[in-house]
Each structure stands twice: as C-alpha cells, then as structure tokens.
Amino acid sequence: MTDRETNPLGLAADSPSYYRQIDEDTFMPTLHAQGAWQTDEQHMAPVSGLVAHCLETFNGRDDMQLSRITFEILGMIPAAPSTVECRTIRPGRTIELDEAVLSVAGRPVVRARGWRLSRQDSTAVAGGFPEPMSSPDSLPAWDGTDTWAGGYIASLEFRRDPASVPGDGRVWLCSPKTLIEDVDASELATYVGLVDTANGIATRAHPREWMFPNLDLTIHFFRTPIAGWVGFDTDVVFGETGVGLTSSVLHDIRGPVGRAEQILTVREIPTRS
Template sequence: MAYFERLDAATFRPTEHVSGGWNPREQHIAPALGLLAHAVETDHATRTPDPLQLARASYDILGTLPLEPVRIDVEVLRPGRTIELVHATLSHAGRPAVVLRAWLLRGYDTAAHAGGALPTIPDPNEIPVWDPADIWPGGFVRSVEVRRHQHEPGRAVSWVRPTMPLVRDESVSATARMLGVIDIANGLTPRTPTDQLVFPNVDLTAHLVATPRGDWIGLDTTVTFGPTGLGLTHTTVHDTTLGPVAVATQALTVRRRAETPAVRAGGSLLP
C-alpha cells in the first residue's frame, strides 16, 4: 500500500490511492509533488556525502495526469557546496506535466536564534475529526486522516496525516512526505460549494524553515477569491513539535462550474 511504485530509475506507477478530487480518473497532484521532491533529494544524495537541505520548492502544474506511469528527470542548474538550484520535470507519455525548481541550502546551527511571530495552532487531539470524502471524491482524500476546525468557509485550521508511504519499499524524507500532502490545503476549506465554483491551483510554492518531525502535518489555511477569476490559498504549515515549519501558497483559477465545459463533461479542469 503506497501512492507510487518505482518501475525503474526514473519511472513510477501511481496506485488507486492517488486518484483525484476534481476527477477520480486523474491523479491528485499532491502525491506527485512529494514524488518530485523525493526524486530531487535522491539524486542529490548520490552526488554528495553531505547533503544539503530543501529550502524552497516551487512547482508549476502544466496539466492533469492520468492514473498511468510517469517519468521524472532531474537537472542541476546551479551546483555548489553550500547552495544548489535543481530543476525537475515530471512527464507522462513524453509530455511535461509538473516542473519543480528547488533551492537546497547548507545546514548550520542556528537553534539559539530559532523562532518567529507566526501564530501557533491547537494540537491534533484538540480538533475534531473531519472526513474530506464528504465533499470530495477520489482515492487520495480517502487515504488521509484529517482533523479540521473551520472558522468560516475559506478559513480553517487542519491537521492531516497520510496513512501510507509515498513510494513502496523506499525511505522518504519527512520533507518529501510533507510536500506530498500540503496541496490538499486548497480543498480543506472551500469558500464556495464545489457544485457552484471550481478552483484548481496551477502552482504551489513552499518555503521551509525546518524539517518536520511528527506524523501529523498542520495547515493554517486562508482561501481568497478575487473579482476576476483569480484566487489564492495561503497556508502556514505546522509540526506538532516545532510549530510553524513552512509557508505554502497556491494560485487558483476560479470559475463558475457552468463555464467549464470539461467539468460539465466530467473531464479535466486544466488543458
């Protein structure tokens, strides 16, 4: 039981647990984002005995993905002993579907200066259980435990915990595991019922300040819609031990469902 199975050095097959919320015949993009981070970290570890740490992961989502094998290619754009910039492309049948640019930085001991003004959130055991399958189809949302306190539509504090590994029989870092989940933030507190509007994200950028330690991933999320079809999901990501460990943003294309022919036909949201 995992989200992906490795077929060879660069190719991975998704399982049914990756199926998406907008269309269960396609992949939920969250596990693919984690898979890209895992591929970047794996490639980096083969090139250096003293790996750098992932500091920023910026993803652009170029299209949807069927539940079929994908390939990942990694290219080092800026090598270095203390700072490195890496580009990775996830493709299906030769078509790029997601690209990642990741900054990796040397670790230093700054524990005596750690901290910030980002607010904390209640622990998972202080927040009620919530089932995202109540409003979303697909295998991915059914594979994740969720606790949620919704202040209002578009504003919620949640804790999520995947119930299976990212890649079968492989060790995956806590960072890649986190990045394989946080795209779900956009669907945890819809501003508007999904039978009225669709609001898929076209990107996700995460800036990290620490590596998470616990099983639960906290999401302090605010969704904002503008007046011309633009939207933003802003999330502070939390760890049960460390508190805030990252900030993630997602750019949304917001449309009335009736204005999206592919959705009316049960198809893709993005070309």
C-alpha cells in the first residue's frame, strides 16, 4: 500500500505522541492514534487515554481516585480535531461522578463517566486479588501488525504468553509514545490509553473475515495503576446472535489493578466478488 492509502488524511507521523494539543479543549490525533478497522478513524485506546486525562485535569483532587470509567462509543471516531468537554454530574466529599464528551466537528462520538472515590486506608482488610501474570521479560515478543492494521497497533510493543489460544490470551504491551505532545499526562491516563487494546489480543476470528468492534469500554480499578507495561488476562466470548464480550483482568508491573469489559457487535465481512 502507498502512504496515501495507509494515511489518507496525512496525519502527522513524526510526532512522539498520540495527540497534539490545539487549544485548551481540542486535540489533533497523529498517525499513532489511527484505528485498526479504518484508516480515517481514531483507535479507541488513545481516545480513552485522552478523555481520562481531560477528566483528571478538569477536576483533579488528591484526596480522590478515579476508580471506574465507562466509555460509550457513539459512532466511528474520525481522525480529526477532537474537542473534550467535562462537567460534574454528582459532586461530593467522598464520592463524585464526572462526565466527559469527545466531539468531532460538533458531533459527540464518545461519552464517558467516571466515578471518583475517596482515598482511605483499607490495608487491614485488603485481599482477594487475582493471580499475577508472568513478567513481560519472561515472554516472547509478538507482532500485532500480523493481525491488525493501523498506526496505533504499529506503535506498540507486545509480549505474549505462548499458551494463549483464540478467545483466551495473556499479553503485555507498552508504548514508547506519550499521550499528548509536550504535556505531562498522569500515569493513570497513560495506562488507560492502552486498555482498549484488550479486544485485539485474544481474537476468536480474523478481523479480515469477521468484524467485532466494541461499542463500549468499562474499566474498574481497585488500585491506581502505574504507567509502563499493561498486562491483559483476557477471555473473549462470541454468542450465537451477533453479540460478543471481551473480559480482561488488568495488570501493571506490580500486579493486578482491576478489570475491563467490552461489549462487541459480531458480523461476518461480506466476500467481495
């Protein structure tokens, strides 16, 4: 393929980041944020990180932790200037709910809501953690571009458990790219910016034969993650009526941090004659 075919919108390929900030609320995706299904869309993973960053900077409170974020994907996310607007829905001293809406050309394409919970010392009753994954250094490299297209997937480094099978996989990934050029994003926002990749690391069918994009992403954290390697212990279920579910236990290099769920629309790609 030519550069024009793989990058029809001429997205910046020389940036060290997924986004360039245009003004206070607007961000331009680079080629590294390009989606896997279409060349003129943004991948939901860096979009998620961008929205998490905006939620944190809109209402950053050291006494609270962003513990659940649900993203509703309202349509294809064009690879174009993206504006994020935030508001508080439910203010509170120990529990708070905020909302962020990402729009392109005035059309909302992602709506996210995040619960903030107060920080407390619960060390005395902590427990029930999932089993840790093997370290990324102990696993062989995996080339995600053999399965997936797009600038986002090409920006990642993968380590995959050889025991992984279709529908059941354990993968670590990281990225050398920062979230936003010349902006210090938090470790949580940087981590969140990789989580949506879960739907592509234990696929049940090849994406050239079946489509199975997720319509949402819900992340629950019982511990604030650190940036770097993101670990996925992922199961994928395809139902019999065109609906699927990707479920992941999430890890950072210190151990498990939470879970992610993604509902899928499963459709066979028509054969071209």
